[in-house]
Amino acid sequence: MKNLHALIMAAGKGTRMVSERAKVLHELCGIPMLQLVYRSAAALEPDNFFIIIGYDAERVKNSLAGLPARFIIQENQLGTGHAVITAREELEKHRGGDLLVLFGDTPRVRTETLRKLVEHHRDSGAATSLLTVHAPDPYGYGRIIRDSADRIQAIVEEKDASPEVKRITEINPGFYCFQITPLLESLGKLSNNNAQKEYYVTDLIEIQRREGRLVNAILHDDHEELRGINSRAQLADLSLALGKEKNRQLMASGVTLIDPDRTYVHLDVVVEKDVTIHPMVTLEGSTRIGEGCVIHSGTRISNSLIGDNVEILDSCVISDCRIGEGSYIGPSCHLHDRTVIGRQNKIGNYVEVVRSTLGDETRTMHLAYLGDATVGKKVNLGAGVIVCNYDGLNKNVTIIEDGAFGGSDSQLIAPIRIGREAFVAAGSTITKDVPPGAMGISRSRQAIKPDWTNRRRKRSGSDD
Ligand code: UD1
Ligand code: MG
Numbered sequence: 001m002k003n004l005h006a007l008i009m010a011a012g013k014g015t016r017m018v019s020e021r022a023k024v025l026h027e028l029c030g031i032p033m034l035q036l037v038y039r040s041a042a043a044l045e046p047d048n049f050f051i052i053i054g055y056d057a058e059r060v061k062n063s064l065a066g067l068p069a070r071f072i073i074q075e076n077q078l079g080t081g082h083a084v085i086t087a088r089e090e091l092e093k094h095r096g097g098d099l100l101v102l103f104g105d106t107p108r109v110r111t112e113t114l115r116k117l118v119e120h121h122r123d124s125g126a127a128t129s130l131l132t133v134h135a136p137d138p139y140g141y142g143r144i145i146r147d148s149a150d151r152i153q154a155i156v157e158e159k160d161a162s163p164e165v166k167r168i169t170e171i172n173p174g175f176y177c178f179q180i181t182p183l184l185e186s187l188g189k190l191s192n193n194n195a196q197k198e199y200y201v202t203d204l205i206e207i208q209r210r211e212g213r214l215v216n217a218i219l220h221d222d223h224e225e226l227r228g229i230n231s232r233a234q235l236a237d238l239s240l241a242l243g244k245e246k247n248r249q250l251m252a253s254g255v256t257l258i259d260p261d262r263t264y265v266h267l268d269v270v271v272e273k274d275v276t277i278h279p280m281v282t283l284e285g286s287t288r289i290g291e292g293c294v295i296h297s298g299t300r301i302s303n304s305l306i307g308d309n310v311e312i313l314d315s316c317v318i319s320d321c322r323i324g325e326g327s328y329i330g331p332s333c334h335l336h337d338r339t340v341i342g343r344q345n346k347i348g349n350y351v352e353v354v355r356s357t358l359g360d361e362t363r364t365m366h367l368a369y370l371g372d373a374t375v376g377k378k379v380n381l382g383a384g385v386i387v388c389n390y391d392g393l394n395k396n397v398t399i400i401e402d403g404a405f406g407g408s409d410s411q412l413i414a415p416i417r418i419g420r421e422a423f424v425a426a427g428s429t430i431t432k433d434v435p436p437g438a439m440g441i442s443r444s445r446q447a448i449k450p451d452w453t454n455r456r457r458k459r460s461g462s463d464d
Contacts, residue, residue, distance in 0.1 A: 001044050001045060001046065001115075001118060002047070003047065003094075003096065003097040003098060004044060004045075004046045004047060004097065004098050004099075004100060004118060005046050005047055005048040005049075005050065005091075005094055005097055005098070005099050005100070005180070006041045006042075006044070006046040006048070006049050006050070006099070006100045006101075006102065007049075007050040007051075007052065007084065007087055007099055007100070007101050007102070008034065008037055008038065008041070008049070008050070008051050008052065008102050008103070008104050009052045009080060009083045009084075009101070009102070009103050009104055010022070010024040010034050010051055010052060010053055010060055010104030011052045011053050011054030011055060011057075011074040011077050011083055012054070012055060012077050013055040013056075013077075014026075014105065014230070016230045016231045017230075017231065017232060017235075018232075020056075021056060021059070022055050022056035022059065022060050023104075023105055023229070023230075024037075024060060024063075024104035024105060025056065025059055025060060025063055026229075026235055027239070028107055028235065028238055028239040028242050029239055029242040029243050029246060029265075029266050029267045030266030030267060030268065030269075030284055030285065031266070031267050031268065032063045033104060033105060033107045033229060034051075034060065034063055034064065034104040034107075035063060035064060036107035036108070037102055037103070037104055037105075037106060037107055037109065038051075038064060038067065038069070040109050040110060040111050040114060041100060041102060041111075041114055042067070043111040044100070044111060044114055044115060044118065046100065047094070047097070048070060048090070048094070049067075049068060049069040049070065050069070050070050050072055050087050050090055051064065051069050051070070051071050051072065051104075052072050052074050052083045052086055052087065053071050053072070053073060053074070054073060054074040054075065054076075054077050055077070057071075057073060070090065072086055072087050072090065073086075074086045078192065078198055078199055079192065079196070079198030079199040079200055079201075080103075080198070080199070080200060080201035080202070081187070081190045081198070081199035081200050081201040081202075081203060081204065082190075082198070082199040083201070084101065084183075084187060084201055085187050085190070085199065088184065088187065091180050091183070091184060092184065094180055095180055095181045095184070096180065096181060097180050098118065098121065098122070098177055098178065098179055098180065099177070099178045099179075099180050099183060100114065100117070100118060100175075100176070100177050101175070101176040101177070101178065101201065102114075102174070102175060103174045103228060105228045105229045105230070106173065106174060106175070106226060106227065106228045106229070107229065107238065108224070108225050108226070108227065108238060108241070108242070109175065109225060109226060110225060113131070113175075113220060113222075113225065113226075114175065116218070117129060117130075117131055117175055117177050117218060118177050120216065120218050121177040121216065124214065124216045125214065126179075126213075126214040126215060126216035127178070127179050127182040127183075127208055127213035127214055127215065128176060128177070128178050128179070128182075128183070128204065128205065128208055128213070128215045128216070129176070129177045129215070129216040129217075129218060130152075130172065130175060130176045130177070130205070130215075130216075130217055130218070131173055131175040131217075131218050131219075131220045131226065132144045132152070132170050132171065132172060132173070132217045132218065132219050132220065133170070133171060133173050133219065133220045133221070133222070133223045133226050134169050134170055134171070134219075134223065135169055135171045135223050136169075136223065138166075138168065138169050138170075138171045139158065140158050140230070141158065141171035141172060141173070142155040142156060142157050142158070142171060142172035142202050143155065143156050143158075143161055143165050143166070143168040143170065143171060143172070144168065144170040144171065144172060144217060145165070145168070146170075146217075151215070151217075152205060152209075152215055152216075152217035153205075153206065153209055154205055154206035154209070155172045155200075155202035155203075155205050155206075157194065157195070157196070157200065157202065159194075159195040159196055160194050160195045170219070172202060173220070173223075173226035173227070173228070174226075174228065175226065176201070178204075182208065182211075182213055183204070185211075186204050186207045186208050186211065187204070189207045190203055190204070190207070191203075224241070242267065243264060243265065244260070244261075246265050246266075246267055246269075247260040247263055247265060248260070250265060250271050253271075253273060254272075254273030254274055255271045255272075255273065255274075255275045255276075255277065256274075256275070256276040256277065257277050258276070258277065258278050258279055259278075259279040262279040262280055263277055263279065263280075263281055264281070264282040264283070265277075265282075265283045266283060266284045266285060266287075268285065268286055269283045269284070269285070269286075269287045269288070269289070270287070270288040270289070271283070271288075271289045272288075272289060272290050272291040272292075272293075272308070273291055274291055274292045275289050275290075275291065275292065275293045275294070275295070276293075276294045276295070277295050278294075278295060278296045278297040278314075279297050280297050280298050281295050281296075281297065281298070281299050281300070281301075282299075282300040282301070283295075283300075283301050283302075284300070284301065284302035284303065285302045285303035286303050287301050287302060287303060287304050287305070287306070288304075288305050288306065289301075289306045290305075290306055290307045290308035290309070290310065290325065291308045291309070292308050292309040293306055293308070293309060293310045293311070293312070294310075294311045294312070295312045296311075296312060296313045296314040296330070296331070297314050297315070298314050298315040299312055299313075299314065299315060299316045299317075299318070299330070300316075300317050300318070300319075301316075301318045301319070302318070302319040302320070303319060303320050304318050304319060304320060304321040304322065304323070305321075305322045305323070306318075306323045307322075307323055307324045307325035307326070307327070307343065308325040308326070309325055309326050310323055310324075310325065310326065310327050310328070310329065311327075311328050311329070312329045312330050313328075313329065313330030313331035313332075313349075314330060314331040314332070315330070315331050315332045316329055316330040316331065316332065316333045316334070316335070317333075317334050317335075317336070318333070318334075318335045318336070319335075319336045319337070320336060320337055320338055320339070321335045321336065321338075321339045321340070321341065322339075322340045322341065323335075323341045323345075324341055324342045324343035324344070324345065324360065325343050325344075326343055326344045327341055327342075327343065327344060327345040327346070327347070328345070328346045328347070329341075329345075329347045330347070330348075330349065331349050332349055332350050333347055333348075333349070333350070333351045333352070333353075334351075334352040334353075334354075335347070335352075335353045335354075336353075336354050337354045337355050338355050339353045339354060339355065339356050339357070339358075340356075340357045340358070341353070341358050342357075342358055342359045342360035342361070342362065342377065343360045343361070344360055344361045345358055345360070345361065345362050345363070345364075346362075346363045346364070346365060347364050347365075348363075348364065348365035348366050349365075349366060349367070350366065350367045351364050351365075351366070351367065351368045351369075351370075352368075352369050352370070352371075353369075353370045353371075353373075354370070354371045354372070355371060355372050355395075356370045356371065356372060356373040356374065356375065357373075357374050357375065358370070358375045358379075359375060359376045359377035359378070359379065359402065360377045360378070361377055361378045362375055362376070362377060362378060362379040362380070362381075363379070363380050363381065364381040364385070365381075365382075365383070366382075366383035366384070367383050367384045368381055368383070368384065368385045368386065369385075369386045369387060370385075370387050370398075371387055371389040371390070371395070372387070372389045372395050372396065372397050372398065372414065373387050373389070373397070373398040373399070373400065373414075374397070374398070374399050374400070375400045376400060376401045376402035376403070376404070376420070377402045377403070378402060378403050379400050379401075379402065379403065379404050379405070379406070380404075380405050380406070381400075381406040382405075382406055382407050382408035382409070382410075382426065383408040383409065384408055384409040384410075385406040385407075385408070385409070385410055385411075385412070386410075386411045386412070387411075387412050387414060388411055388412065388413045388414060389414045396414035396415040396416075397414055397415050398412050398414045398415070398416050398417075398418075399416070399417040399418070400412075400417075400418045401417070401418065401419050401420040401421075401422070401436065402420050402421070403420055403421040404418045404419065404420065404421060404422045404423070404424075404434075405421075405422070405423045405424065406418070406424045407423070407424050407425045407426030407427065407428065408426045408427070409426055409427050410424045410425070410426060410427065410428045410429070410430060411428075411429045411430065412424070412430050413429065413430060413431045416430060416431070416432075416433060417433045417434070418430070418433075418434045418440070419433070419434055419435045419436030419437065419438065420436040420437070421436060421437050422434040422435065422436055422437060422438050422439070422440065423438070423439040423440070424439070424440050424441075425439060425440065425441035425442075425443065427443045428440060428441050428442045428443055429442050429443075430442060
């Protein structure tokens with residue numbers, strides 16, 4: 001929207017969270033609270049975004065890294081009104097525009113609700129507009145005072161409210177749209193003469209009414225959407241609510257969730273149709289699950305791309321990986337840190353793969369470790385094959401070429417190369433490259449002592 005600017009207040013600590021991290025950095029369904037608020041407002045395409053930061057400023061800034069925003073430092077958090085005053089210099093440059101003001105701790109607000117606020121504001125010509133809502137439990141919120149003509153007159157904070165005012169259920173959820181020119185004039189009139197000795201943004205309502213300006217209160221009907229987060233319990237409630245919504249969307253788009261109440265899918269995760277997800281699965285970050293995949297219980301996947309028709313058995317941890325279509329993983333595998341698995345791969349139980357690439361149709365069925373390895377196509381690695389990639393100083397590379405065979409319980413001491421269609425005999429400790437087509441074997445020869453058991457019995461004089 002043209003001539004619209006947005007300001008998000010995110011300078012406070014959030015004492016009630018009892019955290020070293022700023023409140024607005026706490027995550028709902030995998031996304032920091034502040035970013036959720038930002039996204040809702042960003043969809044209106046404001047000309048500028050001003051983010052008021054203070055406590056934990058660097059991390060708050062980083063949580064919006066790469067997104068267009070101007071950060072304004074509020075050294076001392078002297079109240080929500082003071083936060084707007086801090087942006088004064090920037091606002092002076094945009095006289096004539098409108099300023100949408102939001103709190104960083106109200107993450108469920110929808111873009112359509114913000115659009116309604118701005119559109120009403122513009123249509124009515126009001127100096128200031130704000131959303132109000134009826135709250136079943138208004139405790140803690142600023143209460144809306146209306147005059148005999150039902151127009152908003154003031155907002156009174158909980159801590160300044162008389163018992164009579166406390167009974168009012170219409171509250172201030174904290175969404176405002178200001179014409180910038182009158183806002184700049186009224187800001188000078190804010191005082192901190194109240195119970196918390198803070199400059200309240202909410203006092204602007206009464207100030208502007210006294211100045212004879214038009215202030216427009218728009219009653220919204222969904223209290224849940226506008227709820228703020230002040231405690232960990234509220235964080236959990238809202239996060240679960242968002243998760244439920246996400247799961248409903250997934251089911252509507254053709255994903256089977258065996259138990260939606262026990263499936264945890266972060267908001268940015270993409271799941272294609274005909275995927276089946278069993279209980280206690282967690283999908284995080286920028287993960288994408290391709291069509292027809294089946295993910296069994298207890299598996300956690302983060303920031304990974306899973307191709308079509310992949311089956312992942314129980315209790316796997318997969319992060320920062322790509323897995324090709326038709327592969328079969330698990331149970332109890334750990335695949336991580338830029339690992340790329342080709343198509344039609346089979347990775348069986350208790351296998352760890354890290355910083356490695358595996359070609360198509362390769363099999364590593366049991367109890368193996370591959371670190372810093374490049375493995376070709378149609379390679380077969382037996383039970384207990386281990387790449388010894390770390391010598392205490394450096395991580396060394398292993399190359400296993402197409403069609404090679406790694407016998408069970410062999411150790412490949414990196415840096416090392418196992419050539420195309422080469423064969424490593426079971427139980428070998430391989431320290432030198434095995435050329436293509438050759439066999440590498442390194443184990444002591446077996447001796448046979450016939451009738452050894454009987455002879456031992458006789459020696460010891462035992463009849464057993
Ligand atoms: C505020 C409102 C209250 C409303 C409620 C809705 C005021 C005075 N009160 O109260 O009417 O019902 O929100 O949730 O505005 N912040 C800053 N700088 C400051 C102070 C706060 O950036 O100096 C930020 C905080 O980081 C937070 C937001 O503003 O994101 C709201 O502050 P908070 O202390 O939670 O205000 P409430 O007491 O909830
Ligand atoms: Mg609050």
